[in-house]
Amino acid sequence: MSLDGHLDTRPGEERLLLSSKRDFDRVDSVHADVDTLLVGAGTLRTDNPCLLVNSAERRTARIAADWPEYPLKVTVTGNGGLDPDGKLWHHDGDELVVAVGEAAARRARVNLGDLPPLQRLPTTTVWPTALGILGDLYAV
Incomplete structure (x- = not known):
């Protein structure tokens, strides 16, 4: 929460940065030490x-x-x-979209075109399947 009592920025406002340079450096260090960064679509949109x-x-x-x-x-x-205009798709590094279910896969492909590779998962056993794909196909 920010000092003015807001939990988040409003649409159209510039993002309020509540962290210090030290915090951002720590996050950068974590990013540098891992092979994969996983982000939910809600966080991506927000x-x-x-x-x-x-x-x-x-x-x-x-x-x-x-x-x-x-x-x-x-x-x-x-x-x-x-x-498709999200920053994630237009900066360095490889991306992968994991879509849960056929409808999500179709919509993601329509929205993103050929921007990132896409893996469709069944709506059951999502996490074991996702982890298997990441291990088997991407060696992470």
């Missing part, structure tokens, strides 16, 4: 994140360790309502 490793030094260290420069960015959606 926050419009890039999910990058901002530090050039950390990106260089990832490459030296034979990792990709950026973690794989995975979005999970239950309805496919994703914005």
Whole structure:
């Protein structure tokens, strides 16, 4: 909550940053230390994140360790309502959309075109299937 009592910014307002430089650096460090960043579609719509490793030094260290420069960015959606203009799709690094169910997969593909690869999951056993796909196909 911000000092003025708001829980979030209103549509059309610039995002209110409630964290310090130290906090943002800590988040960047976490991003640099993982192979995958998972974000729900609701967070994607609300926050419009890039999910990058901002530090050039950390990106260089990832490459030296034979990792990709950026973690794989995975979005999970239950309805496919994703914005093709979202920052996630237009910044560095690879993305993957995990759509739960056929209808969500169709809508995501219509909304996003060929922007990211898309994996459709059955509406049952979502997480075991998603983790299997990430492990088997993406080695994460």
